[in-house]
Amino acid sequence: xSSSLAIEARGLHKSFRDVxxxxxxxxxxxxxxxxxxxxxxxxxxxxxxxxxxxLVRPDSGEIRVLGMDWRSQGATIRTLIGxxxxxxxxxxxxxxxxxxxxxGSFYPRARAPSELLRLLHLEDKAEAYQRRLSGGQRQRLxxxxxxxxxxxxxxxxxxxxxxxxxARQVLWDLVRQLKSEGRTVLLTTHYMEExxxxxxxxxxxxxxxxxxxxxxxxxxxxxxxxxxAEVEFLGSAPDSRPFAERLGLPVECKDQSxxxxxxxxxxxxxxxxxxxxxLNLPMQQLHVRRASLEDVFLQRTGxxxxx
Amino acid sequence: MHARIFWQQLxxxxxxxxxxxxxxFWIIAFPIVLLLGLGTVFGGKQDSGVRLVxxxxxxxxxxxxxxxAALGARxxxxxIASPSEAQLxxxxxxxxxxxxxxxxxxxxRINSYLAGQAMQTEAIVQEQFMVxxxxxxxxxxPERIPVAMSSPGGHQGGPYAAYLLxxxxxxxxxxxxxxxxxxxDVTLRAxxxxxxxxxxxxxxxxxxxxQVVVRIIVVLVSAALLLLVGALAFGIHNQGSYASLVMVxxxxxxxxxxxxxxxxxxxxxxxxxxxxxxxIFLPLMLLSGVYFSLEGAPAWLQRGADVLPxxxxxxxxxxxxxxGAGLSNEWTEIALIGGWTLVLFLLATRRFKWV
Numbered sequence: 001x002s003s004s005l006a007i008e009a010r011g012l013h014k015s016f017r018d019v020x021x022x023x024x025x026x027x028x029x030x031x032x033x034x035x036x037x038x039x040x041x042x043x044x045x046x047x048x049x050x051x052x053x054x055l056v057r058p059d060s061g062e063i064r065v066l067g068m069d070w071r072s073q074g075a076t077i078r079t080l081i082g083x084x085x086x087x088x089x090x091x092x093x094x095x096x097x098x099x100x101x102x103x104g105s106f107y108p109r110a111r112a113p114s115e116l117l118r119l120l121h122l123e124d125k126a127e128a129y130q131r132r133l134s135g136g137q138r139q140r141l142x143x144x145x146x147x148x149x150x151x152x153x154x155x156x157x158x159x160x161x162x163x164x165x166x167a168r169q170v171l172w173d174l175v176r177q178l179k180s181e182g183r184t185v186l187l188t189t190h191y192m193e194e195x196x197x198x199x200x201x202x203x204x205x206x207x208x209x210x211x212x213x214x215x216x217x218x219x220x221x222x223x224x225x226x227x228x229a230e231v232e233f234l235g236s237a238p239d240s241r242p243f244a245e246r247l248g249l250p251v252e253c254k255d256q257s258x259x260x261x262x263x264x265x266x267x268x269x270x271x272x273x274x275x276x277x278x279l280n281l282p283m284q285q286l287h288v289r290r291a292s293l294e295d296v297f298l299q300r301t302g303x304x305x306x307x
Numbered sequence: 308m309h310a311r312i313f314w315q316q317l318x319x320x321x322x323x324x325x326x327x328x329x330x331x332f333w334i335i336a337f338p339i340v341l342l343l344g345l346g347t348v349f350g351g352k353q354d355s356g357v358r359l360v361x362x363x364x365x366x367x368x369x370x371x372x373x374x375x376a377a378l379g380a381r382x383x384x385x386x387i388a389s390p391s392e393a394q395l396x397x398x399x400x401x402x403x404x405x406x407x408x409x410x411x412x413x414x415x416r417i418n419s420y421l422a423g424q425a426m427q428t429e430a431i432v433q434e435q436f437m438v439x440x441x442x443x444x445x446x447x448x449p450e451r452i453p454v455a456m457s458s459p460g461g462h463q464g465g466p467y468a469a470y471l472l473x474x475x476x477x478x479x480x481x482x483x484x485x486x487x488x489x490x491x492d493v494t495l496r497a498x499x500x501x502x503x504x505x506x507x508x509x510x511x512x513x514x515x516x517x518q519v520v521v522r523i524i525v526v527l528v529s530a531a532l533l534l535l536v537g538a539l540a541f542g543i544h545n546q547g548s549y550a551s552l553v554m555v556x557x558x559x560x561x562x563x564x565x566x567x568x569x570x571x572x573x574x575x576x577x578x579x580x581x582x583x584x585x586x587i588f589l590p591l592m593l594l595s596g597v598y599f600s601l602e603g604a605p606a607w608l609q610r611g612a613d614v615l616p617x618x619x620x621x622x623x624x625x626x627x628x629x630x631g632a633g634l635s636n637e638w639t640e641i642a643l644i645g646g647w648t649l650v651l652f653l654l655a656t657r658r659f660k661w662v
Contacts, residue, residue, distance in 0.1 A: 053506050055662050075508060083506040089498030093326040098319060105315040106509040108308065145503075 003067030006031045006153050006184035007052060012061035014047055021047040023208035025061070029201075031152075034175065034185040036199035037210075038192070038293065044208040045188040046086070049157055052186070053083055066153060079107055082146035082154045084139075086161060090130050096141055097126040100148060107149040116144045119177075121170070136167025143174060154178055156187040160194060172198055192293040204297055211300045219296045225261030228295070229272050232257040232285040247275045262288070309513050316509075316517035324521055330487050335529045338475040339536050342468060345598065346541055350467025357383040357428050361406040362393035370411040373442055377435040383428075404428040460546070460630020468541040473624035474597035476530050476552075477559065481591060481617055483526050484563025485584045488518070489571035493580040496571075496660070505661050515659075523560045530556060546631035554634070555627065555641075558648055559620045565651035566616075572658035591617045616647040 007029040014022040022044045029035045037045045050056040052063060054070045054077060063070060065077050090099055097113050104110030117123045120140040125133060130141060139159060146154055156175070160168040175198055178185050189195055195202045196216045203210040204219070212219060220226060233256055240258055244251040249268065252259040262268040269288065276283050324330055359378070363371070367387075378385055385406075388396065397405050397416070403425035407414045415432055417425045438448055458469065495501050504514065530552075537543045545552060570587060574580035594601065594612035601609050612618045619640035626632035626640075634641060 055502060055505055078506065078508045081506070083503070085499055085503055089495075089500050089503075091323050091500070093323050094319075098322070102315065102319050103507065105312055106507040149507075 003064065004031060005029065005064070006033070006066055007035075007186065008062075008064040008067075009052065010062045012048070012051060012063070013059045014044075014051060014056060015059060016047075020208055022051070022058070025208070025210055027203065027210065029184060029186060031184050032179065032182055033200045034179050034187070034198060036195040036202045037186070037188040037205050038190065038195045038202050038297070039188075039205035040190055043205045045205055046157060047208075048205070049155055049186070049188060053081065053155055054078070079149060080152050082149060082151035084142045084146040084154070084156045084159060086158045092129065092131040094130055095127055096122055096130060096133070099130060099141065100144055103145045103148045109150065110148050111150055116147060119147075120144045120174070134167075136163050136170065139163060139167070139171060140174070143171070147178075151183065153184045153186070156185060158188055158190070160189070160191065168194070192297070195293055202293065204293075204300060206297075206301045212296065216293055219293060220291050223291050223296060223299060225263050225295075226291050227262045227265050227288055228291060229260045229262055229269055229286060229288050230257050231260070231272070231276065231281075231283055232287075233282060234284045238281065243275055243279060243281065246278065247271055309510060312509060313513050313517055316514060317520055320517050320521035321524065324487075324525060334479060334483055334487060334525055335532060338479050338529065338533050342472055342475055342533060342536060343540060345471055346466070346468030350541075357381075357431050358386070359383055359404065359406055359428060359432070360386045360388055360393055360396055360402055362390055363387055363409050364390055365409060368410040370439070370443060371409050374413075374436060374439040377439040377442070378431070381431050381435055383431055383435070404432075406432060458629055460626070460632070465543040465629075466541060468537060469543040469629055470625070471598065472533065472537045472543060473628040474595070474621050475533060476556065476624050476628075477595065477617055477621035478592060478597045479526055479529055479533075480556065480559040480563050480620070481588065481595075483522050483560065484565070484567040485570065485588050486567075488522060488564045488567030489574075489584055490577055490580055491518075492568055492571040493574050494577050497576055501661050511661050519561070519564055522564055523557055526560050527553065527556060545628050547627035547633070551627050551634050552624070555620070555623050555644075558641075558644055559616075562616050562620075562644060562648035562651055565648065565655040568655040568659060569651055572655070572660065591615055594618065595621050597621060614643065616644060616651075619643045 005028055007027060009025060009027040012022050012025040013020075025044075025048060027048075037048065039045050047056060051058045052065060054065075054074055066080055068077050070077060094102070097117070100113040100116055104113065113126070114123075117126050120143065122137060122140060122144070125137060130138065133141060143156070143159065146156070159175070160171050163171065172194070175185060175187070179200075187199070199216065201213065201215055202219060204212045212222075214222070235256070237253060237256055237258055240251045240253050243258070247260070249260055249263075249271075252261075260268070260272055265288065273286070276286075361375075367375070375385060393405060393407075396402055400418070400420075403418050403421040405416045407416055413436070415429060417429065441447070441449060458465065505511075534545060566587070567584075570583050571580060574583055594608070594615060595617035596612070597617075601612060623632075623634075623637045623640045623644070626637055627634075
């Protein structure tokens with residue numbers, strides 16, 4: 001309990017039959033941090049989470065959760081953590097308040113259902129069957145179940161996947177509130193935007209390993225090209241080769257636009273405009289955007305997150 | 308601490324169980340409907356139940372009148388019809404047998420599809436034809452062997468419903484285990500419900516214990532309702548001790564709930580489980596003698612059925628309910644059921660996976 005680290009993992013390996021889901025993962029998360037594991041489907045995020053949650057035993061490696069070891073202090077750890085799955089499937093016939101009461105009964109100390117209902121804005125749904133809830137309400141209930149024991153450490157597996165922007169915003173506010181209450185949050189996501197606005201630190205994960213670790217700002221600043229010029233065309237984009245040759249910079253082609261990484265925005269942007277002018281390209285719009293975690297991922301793995 | 312969690316699990320488990328309309332129907336309403344339906348159709352009637360269509364072309368002769376009177380005396384209901392009307396009804400396909408002709412020259416036509424049903428009709432028609440002939444020639448009626456109706460154990464003087472009711476008690480134990488336990492287990496595992504519980508301090512033996520006790524309570528309530536309906540509708544009562552009946556029900560429920568968990572451990576999805584469950588359920592039910600005695604079946608089939616868990620269970624339930632037998636009289640059957648329960652319980656616990 002005295003450890004200042006909420007999570008400490010060293011050299012985790014896990015294979016399922018012939019698939020290596022996690023291959024040598026190290027991770028340290030200090031207490032009070034919101035940490036995001038970022039990566040595409042199949043990167044090993046869920047397996048990593050399940051090992052840290054004590055559900056899956058690693059093939060090798062060491063895990064300490066809140067300074068404790070699952071093998072000897074599992075029962076204590078379980079009373080101190082809260083877990084939300086991608087989709088927590090409860091009994092269809094359970095009502096919202098009953099679900100909170102039931103999960104509360106598992107713990108020596110539990111928060112009152114009425115308090116959680118207020119926190120989650122589910123007061124008017126207290127007597128509703130859980131299968132009648134909307135996607136956002138269901139995710140909030142799942143979060144409520146994860147918070148029922150007033151946990152020091154909360155695991156959230158893709159908490160906003162499949163939610164509309166408004167419901168996502170509500171959930172983000174709730175997660176920020178968890179941090180303000182001094183809890184540690186470990187979440188997984190494949191939304192870059194979510195990681196950028198929510199997480200103190202991010203680990204970029206691919207093929208069972210963490211490739212890069214840092215604050216979102218550090219990771220983006222670490223790119224050679226922190227910003228991009230996007231050249232948009234009315235129809236499909238023309239052949240980019242003459243343009244790229246003249247410009248002397250790599251051009252990334254999309255359906256209706258080109259993206260040009262700007263190492264030195266002031267100099268390179270002028271060059272881009274000059275080349276467009278010289279080649280008389282049918283450009284419709286030009287805008288400059290800051291690089292995102294998406295670009296970090298692309299650069300580290302050579303793949304897009306949504307592949 | 309564990310006791311508190313257990314009671315909470317028991318309470319919520321019962322509430323959730325009773326909220327599923329299908330579960331309530333199959334476990335509580337269905338046995339009552341079967342008892343009322345089959346009990347009424349196959350038992351308790353005083354007449355012979357034989358309905359016969361008699362095709363006659365002309366007016367009734369003296370022989371016809373004697374034959375008709377003899378049939379009526381044996382409780383057969385006879386419809387006299389003209390040839391065209393009778394042919395129409397025969398073509399309809401629902402008549403097991405039809406009597407044709409008049410004045411002493413008769414033919415009994417039997418529907419080959421329904422030959423089994425027509426057997427009783429034929430027996431009565433042949434027998435009463437001889438009676439009518441004897442009367443026509445001035446002899447007295449032939450003598451009959453007296454018939455004494457009683458139950459094998461000699462206690463329950465009841466009708467078919469008395470045979471059926473203990474069978475339904477046993478069948479209900481099989482249904483709650485195979486359908487209402489296994490399917491829940493597979494669904495929860497497939498949807499990650501168990502995984503979620505595994506991250507909490509809820510001990511799995513407390514959870515599973517509550518699940519088992521919920522089902523035992525449901526099955527005992529269902530049995531009590533069935534006994535009540537039996538008493539009110541057919542006047543049949545438990546001849547043995549209620550404590551024995553409850554004990555056998557609890558052991559039987561344990562046996563089939565274990566079977567449900569064991570079967571569920573082989574299925575990844577509810578769809579696959581339904582297939583496995585029916586594969587096990589149908590033969591167990593058909594071979595157990597719930598509805599009818601297997602006495603006419605081949606010997607190897609009967610011996611095979613004897614060692615399956617449902618057959619001895621129903622035999623014990625019948626012995627208690629109908630003949631007032633004590634448990635000590637039925638120890639071979641009870642040992643067999645107990646053995647199955649132990650084996651299935653060990654297999655189920657060994658194969659049970661939380662995550």
